[in-house]
Amino acid sequence: MNNERRDEVGPSGTRYLRYVALGDSQTEGVGDGDDTTGLRGWADRLAELAAGSNPGLRYANLAVRGRLAGQVRAEQLGPALALAPDLATVVAGVNDLLRPRFDADEVAGHLAAMFAALGAGGARVATLTFPDLTLLIPAARPVAPRIAALNARIREAARTHGVTVLESGAHPVVTDPRLWSRDRLHASPLGHARIAAAFADTLGLPGSDDSWSRPLPPPAGRPATGLRAVGTELAWAATFLGPWLGRRLRGRSSGDGRTAKRPELTAVAAARTA
Template structure:
């Protein structure tokens, strides 16, 4: 089903975010320890333009695309929002032997269901992993997957949050200590990029250059790499080997459409 999206700066009364840890908001903590993330930040921008906006975030860390399509998409359709953000497939793509063509087919089935329900959809592409040590080897698969996502967006009239082209995210300061999830400022910039894709004015620019950073010695970099491998890489590999997900037993942080409280 092909459908044209609305032109210009659109407004929605309700917004639901779907996905995994990226959309749940790791690692962008609020003062109370709960995660904020780019989708919450986008909702805050939308609410600044429409104070009556209601928002739900169904994303759960570690989820694969089949789980998101089977669990989160039907919930989103039932909530009947005006806008859904849909970023999924990253946890599949990084797994050995995964096929981006198959992942894209599942992604398209979800988009078709959402658009058939009359919901506007914001698709998120994959990041360019060229500067990410643990994910550099999957860059070609991500590129193939992104080509599918672009075609899906064209066929179904979706908005596109183009993460691949965000060169500003190649700076290490855009990423948290685990080198797999965005930092608070990385999430802030992605939310601004999403606003741009949706035609929502913010008065801020996600392209703003990073401040000059002090040089780090080889010895310091080596110590940081060892610390990262011990604290993050080894546990991540261990979970993969045991077939355990960081999202096992977790539910969504914001399962129902609710109006936002004042942004913190």
């Protein structure tokens, strides 16, 4: 292996010099910042955490919102391989879950192909399984079996290709509403910070621990019940679900016309405070 790309640093682990993130809106950072001031997101935050023990780390983020797993493979895998990463994250499949037609085997096949290609190129590859969205979005109950089916196939593909898996749904805190933005589909800044810390812990980065999995303090006030809860759900549907369905009916995507925010490997500074 080319020593410029990966340098063993002994018992503490492997030194990473090139980190590339592939995926959709969550990896792009939607929910953590905005399109005017810029998106940060868990992958940016993970790069900052990794830079603390990997001086000289460079990072690229190829993710684009709205992309299906097959599109991530078609559009991002080639550019990712050209960057010769020694660390890569691949997170995709939620957009597939929400389409009328969903084939868990097909989606997992795209993920497995990316796992295999990146691993063969010398990268350590990490991914995650998805939490139960129905705990955040009661109307999403019909997709619960899809989530379980996809997670099972992600685990299988990861075992086959030696991929590190963050089991995000194993901890109740991941469905705490405070970790999610108002649309309930994208993490909030706090949620993105927790995902980054979880990946760092799962990868065994120096200085990481399992504090990301601990519950948040009890929320102030009482949860909405009765008519107030119904009103909250109706407001969410009008603000977020309606526009999303409208795009689907028109054959549009939130990512139409968009390109990767960080297509080239560039230097990244060590983690700053959230």
